Amino acid sequence: MILGALLVSLLAACTDSVDTPPPPPQFPKWQPKQPRPADRDEPAVDAALAALDFCQLIDLAVYDRRKGGNPRPVTREPKVKRDRKTCTLYRDGYEDIVDVRDVDPGHTAFRNDGAVVDLGGVKGYQVETRHEGVVSGCAITVPVSFRRAIKFELGLQSRSKDCELLRDFTTAGVAKLPRDLVYPPDGQDNERVGTCANWVSNTKGENCDPAVAAQVPTGAELILAAGAADPNVECAVFRDAVKKTFGPEFEPIATPGSCYFVEPRHRLQIEAGATANGGAPGEWHADPNKTYKDHRQTSFSGNPGVTFRSTDDREFSLYVSPLGNLDSRGHVRFRIAPERERGIDDWDRSKTVSAVDVARAHAVMELVMATHFRVAR
Structure with missing residues (x-):
């Protein structure tokens, strides 16, 4: 009986000594803060x-x-x-x-x-x-x-x-x-606030705010933690690089868990993030369910990353690990998708990501990693 109790105790001790991955970080879910416009009676x-x-x-x-x-x-x-x-x-x-x-x-x-x-x-x-x-x-x-x-x-x-x-x-x-x-040409005729009107989404805009200025901390882990807590930080990480590469017409909007860069004509929509939430870049590279295609492993300013496309060529994505390991939880991501131009219902012509926009996406990620993630790990 004593020997059995000792074995159980030893097994428990061995189990406790095995390295177990730390629980994923928990952050309060961000919610839009700007007041919503009121409808007519x-x-x-x-x-x-x-x-x-x-x-x-x-x-x-x-x-x-x-x-x-x-x-x-x-x-x-x-x-x-x-x-x-x-x-x-x-x-x-x-x-x-x-x-x-x-x-x-x-x-x-x-x-x-x-x-x-x-x-x-x-x-x-x-x-x-x-x-x-x-x-x-x-x-x-x-x-x-x-x-x-x-x-x-x-x-x-x-x-x-x-x-x-x-x-x-x-x-x-x-x-x-x-x-x-009726409404004047610049009248507020829907629930969407400001540039949220340019977001390609069928929501009413209740989960969107125009992005506000936010401080980007120093250090990869701090940036990822801040981005997970506040999409305005994610927007701040990418704001200058997107405007420099894609043009000043792209404005950032904050949504729970993501930053989007939108423009009035809807020709292209950009989604960006820098977060401790979500999976490691290596998960997208492995892609066990074969959801994507053209998986490539690459690096941006010395940070390992992966790129891939949707199977219909309508979306191109880049995921980078600022922690130096594709299997480390947390990532910096950038996704582009062409959209139907506003005012034109050309339903029988598919929209695919252009080679020019793919090159621009690479340039944005290179600039972001060089600007915010060059600190020694």
């Missing part, structure tokens, strides 16, 4: 739209100017579809020229995808649809609250797919709306 907007004659928003004087001598008669036909008002301009009773409707997007997608246009002092979002490079349609959405909007769209049977034509109709139509129902 919903019942008041509902009442204004209920009282609106949508057919009056289709200005026949615009049609007369743009019909090109076509003598065929046109009519405006009002309807109610799923409790939403709509009106369509028909030629010869069947050829739909322009459609105007009350829409309830339920999210901010049209504000995220459309190019901002000035409709005689009124804010609108224009999307030009292309098929195999040829313009096949156009729509302009005019917000009247964070949730509601009036949409003008060229009809499916309209011979013209010209956005200039639709802008003429829309500009004349919104001129008939009360000024307190």
Whole structure:
């Protein structure tokens, strides 16, 4: 009995002496701190739209100017579809020229995808649809609250797919709306704060703040710990390198666990991080599930790193260990992804990472590592 107890004690001691990896660091989850803008009074907007004659928003004087001598008669036909008002301009009773409707997007997608246009002092979002490079349609959405909007769209049977034509109709139509129902070109028509409006995301922006200045500490471990606690530090690590390499139009935004650099046209989006959270760079290099391709091992200012692509070539990533070991927890990362340009719905043309942007991504990481992680470990 005594011998058995001794063996158990020895085994426990041996077990305790075995090196076990330390638990991952724990940091409080960062949350946006800037106040969210307030929406308009919903019942008041509902009442204004209920009282609106949508057919009056289709200005026949615009049609007369743009019909090109076509003598065929046109009519405006009002309807109610799923409790939403709509009106369509028909030629010869069947050829739909322009459609105007009350829409309830339920999210901010049209504000995220459309190019901002000035409709005689009124804010609108224009999307030009292309098929195999040829313009096949156009729509302009005019917000009247964070949730509601009036949409003008060229009809499916309209011979013209010209956005200039639709802008003429829309500009004349919104001129008939009360000024307190529309927004000026720089008006706050959604929940997103500042440059968060340029983030390619279908969220309402509740988890995004424009990045603020933050002090980058000295030393790799301190930087990774600070970045894990505050994405503004991650943005500060990359801010100068991104602007120098990709251009000043890229502005940083802070989200829980990541910094993004966004630009108004949405041609490219950048995600960056320097954090003690997450895995080691070697995990992405091993990639046991074969999620990525073109894995390469490299170094940046003497720091080991890996690069890889998504299987569809839509994303290029760089992960670097500032601790000198690809298997050490924590990393510095930089990811780029081309996006659909704002205002152009070219759905049949895939977006892939260009060789030029890959070279720029390498240059950013080299500059970041040389600037912030050259301290001897």
